[in-house]
Every structure is written in C-alpha cells, then in structure tokens.
Amino acid sequence: MRAITYARSGDPSVLELGERPVAEPGDAEVRVRVVVSGVNPTDWKSRTGSYGGGPEEATVPNHDGAGVIDAVGAGVDGLSVGDRVWITLAGDGRPASGTAQEFTVVPAGRVFPLPANADFELGASTGIPAITAHRALTVGDGGATRLRPGALSGRTILVAGGAGAVGNAAIQLARWAGATVISTVSRESKATLATAAGAHHVVEYTKADAADAIRGIAPDGVDLVVEVAAGANAELDLAVLRPRGTISIYANDGGAPFELDVRRNMGLNTRYQFVLLYTVGWDRITAAAEDINHAIEDEAYRVGEQAGLPLHRYQLEDTAAAHAAVENNAVGKVLITVAAT
Template sequence: MRAVVHSETGPSTVLRLVERPDPTAGPGEVVVRVVCSGVNPTDWKRRAGVGMSDPYGEVAPGHDGAGIVEAVGPGVDHVGVGDRVWLLMARHGRAYGTTAELTAQPANHVVPLPDNASFELGAGLGVPFVTAHRLLTSGVVSRLAAGALAGHIVLVAGGAGAVGNAAIQLARWAGATVITTVSSAQKATLARAAGAHHVVNYRAGDAAAEISALAPTGVDLIAEVAPAANIALNLAVARVHGTIAVYADDGGADLVLPVRAALAKNLRFDFALLYTLDETLLRAAVDDITKALTEGALRLGEPAGLPLHHYDLTDTGNAHDAVERGVVGKVLVDIA
C-alpha cells in the first residue's frame, strides 16, 4: 500500500510517500481501505512536535477518515467486508492513521457510515464533531438528540472553524438557540450557513452588549476555543449556573480566572480533550452523531458553512500547511 509517513518531527517537508506492506486484521480489529482523510490541527502539531510526543518510529498521520471495510478480525461483528465506515482517533495508540491506502483500527474506532452520508462528510466527523458533542454535553444534557437542547441558548466561540461549525450544527439539531462569534463578514456568512441563529462580529462592536441583548438572562453553555482571551466576555454573558466548555487554547495558554466573578454566577468550567476521553463518553458521541447523520442533520461544504479543500495523497504536506495557516474550511486528503 501507499502511505504518507514521517520518522522525525519538523516541518511538512519531513512527510514522504512510501510503499508499505498491507496491514492485516488482528483480533478486534478492522482493516479499512481509506477513501478520504480529514486533516485537523492535531495532525500538523503532532508532526511538528508542538506540545506532543510520539513513541513510534515511523507514523502515518491522520485521526479522521472514511472508506470501505477490507477485512475484519475475530470478535468484530458490527461491520463486515464491503461496508462503508468512518474512522475516529485512528492515530491514537497506533502508528498508522488515515494518510494510507489501508489502515488497521480497533473496532471501536470504526463506525458504520449511513448511506445518505458521503465519504467526504465521514472524513470530516471525528475530531470536530466528537469534540463538539463533548462540549455540548458538558452542560444541561448528557446526550444529544433532536430537541434535547430546546429552550437553551448556546454560544459558540469561533463559529467558522471546524469544531465551531460542528458545534453549531449539533446544537441546532438538538434544538438550541445558537449564537456564535466571528472575526469577519466572510466568517459571519459561513456561520449563518452552518445554522447559527445569531452571529456577532467581535471585531466590529461590543460583543458582550450584543450577546446580552440576544440573551438577557445569559447563555446556558459556551463552547470556547480561546478561554484566556475571552474570559471577561464569558463571565459577562454566561447565566447563573452556566457552563463554559473549553477545547483549545487559542489566544493564550494561561487562563487567569477572576474567582469571585465566577463564584457569583455558580459557573462550571469543563475541559475537553479526545485523547483522554472516557470510553463511555466516546461511545455516546458516536451514537448521537450517527443518529444526527441518519436524520440528515449534518453537512459539509460551503453550503454548510465549511468550504472543502481537497489534496491528493502525494500533496499531504501542503494539506498540513493549509491547516497550520488557518485556512477557513475543511481540508481533506483524497486517498482513493
């Protein structure tokens, strides 16, 4: 099989195209022929050695992907040869992820892909949508379903990003009123396409005043990408007993928390990282995302607020660079 790998950390030039033996399916494993691989910030950061270490000598990047089951090992009964599937956390605990024509994965990282969902959509689900699910279930509900967040207001910071887009779509499907913040008119258009009810350009006015006018009693849940930069805004707009769910440290790695202001509102701060997510929470996310997929509630592409950027397997380095530069939209590597 062909695979894009690296054996050292560094810039995207450390990536190289190689031929490697086809993997086999061991007990509890599934071999998937990858059609499309999704690129996330964690992929280039791990390759570059930014805050992460890797115990493997040679690795093929890529947590997310979608494809067709090639083989199943003993003990696997939820998918069979020829089934369409999507993959999550494909690089977690193993060397070869989704920038390879074939990848062997533990069965719990391989999920049936409904017939109404494209391989592109499947490749865009893992990191963004599982993260978004965890954020949205940090507050008033423990599971998502159509209508589960009815009557609640969710604020999504950075609604034009991949996780922000996923949070908007899932929250909208679950019945929430969704407010999102963006930094430009272009991103505002994309956030509205994703399904946000209200969009606030934080560079064009007083974001706290605008959000407070939309949610006079405060927002129930904040999905936060930049906690250090946005702490004053979050304290101002969160309702009493609200939740601030954090999944990244954009805008600063150290959060200085005014304790009394948070105490006064009985706020809860949650933090979400997929690598240490409990298996029961991971399974809940997969089940709820599958339900939303089956109901046709999840989309990808510019009409859904997330423009697609396709790269060939041989051009994986440029795909990584695009994500590192902060390209607006979803970067996909076409494998087959």
C-alpha cells in the same frame, strides 16, 4: 500500498510518500480501505512535536478518515467486509494506523457505520470535530448528556469561532437538538459561514459592544459556551454567562493567558469543562458517534460551503501541502483523497 510517513518531528517537509506492507487485522480489529483522510490541528501538532517528544517509529499521520472495511479480525461484531465506515483517533497509540495511507488497521471500536445518505468526504470530516462538539454541548449543569431533536430546547448556546470545524459542528448539532444558537466570529465573511451552519444570531467579537449584543439576544445570559480561545475570550464569556452556566473549553487559540477571576466565577457558580478526546473515554466517544450519525441521517449535519464549512481537497502525494494549509489556519475542512470510490 502507498502511505505517508514521518520519522522525525518538523515542518510539513518531513512527510514522505512511500510504500508500506498491508497489515492483517488482529483480534477485535478491522482493516479499512481508506477513501478520504481528514486533517485536524492535532495532526500537525503531533507531527511538529508540540505534545512533547518525537516519533519513535515511522508514523502515519491523520486520525480521521472514511472508507470501506476490507478485512475483519476475530471477535468483531456488528461490522462486516464491504461496510462503509468513518474512523476517528485511528493513530492514537498506534503510529502505523493513521489514515494517510491506502489501508489502515484499527480497533473495531474506533470505526462507525457511515449512514447511507453520507459520502466519504462527510465521513472523513466527522470524527474529532463533531465528537469534540458533542462533548462540549453535553456537559452543562442539568443539561442533556445525549443529543437528539429537542434535547437542548430552551437552552441558549454561544459557539465561539463558528467558522471553524468544531464551531461549525457545534452550531449544527446544537441547532438540531433544539437550542437557540449564537456564534461569535472575527469578521463578516466568517459570519456568512456561521449563518450557513445554522446559527440563529452571529456577533463579531472584535467589536466593543459584543457583550451587549449577546445580552440583547439572551438577556438572562447564555446557558453554555463552546470555547475555542479560552484566554482571549475569558472576559466576554463571563460577561454573557448566566448563573450556573457552563464554559466548555476545547482549545486556547491565540495562546493568550487563561486566568480565572475567582470572585466573579464564584458569583456565577460557573462550571468549566475542558475537552480533549484522547482521555474522554470510549464510552462517551461511542455514544457521541451514535448521536452524530442520527444527525447525519436527519440531514442536520453536513459539510461544504452550503453548510458553512468549505472543503479544501488534496491528493495523497500532496499531504504536506494539506498539513501546511491546516497549520496556516485555512478556513474550512482540509481533506485528502486517498483512493477512488
């Protein structure tokens, strides 16, 4: 089969197209014929060695994907050959199992049914962004731990960076769950995307009156912030957070130092929750996947320009260019077509 691998850390040029044998699934594993592979920032950061160390063996990149189950190992329940599925964290601890290849073998717990009304591009776009957003939305003090229509009714959610993949997912899921959604963006073109995703209000955080604009919408403060740039947005977040509000941090884009103002945070009784899927626990990931699938079935979770997340499509042999696009902050979702449907 055709597969992309890298044997050393580096820029996108270390990614090479070659042939690998098709592996057989073991106990509690399934083999998936990959149709579309999704690229996330964690994929290129792993490739560059940003998390420390280099690959100890040839590594297939990309954690997210969608396709069709091709073979099932012993002890697998609820999944069958021919099922359409989406995958997440495919390569976590399994260097040979990334989705940038024609077939991948993964533990059955990393595979979820793809709803009948969803195509493979939606499936490949779902995993890490949507589950991260789900976790960020369900950690508020006294708030919902699962998402469904009405679960966030009466809550006001601020989504920083609403034009990004996680921000887009957070907007869609929060709106589906009944929240009032405010999003911050850097410029007007991104405001259009956040609005398409479903944000009720969009504020340009680069403007001096951003905090006043948010307070004008939520005079008592926002209940929860989904934060992509913890350091850069620390002051704004505290200026608009209500007492006992929550700030969910899943990234620190821009790399600005993140410093806590102890007195102000104590006064607000602020709750901070850091979010990283690698250690969040598979029970939470599975619960999130169930909720996200319900949102997809309700046609409340979508991708594409009409949903505020433009798609950038590449072929498997162009995986290096796909990684470069994500590394260079392409606005939207980068997908790799691996096989014809």
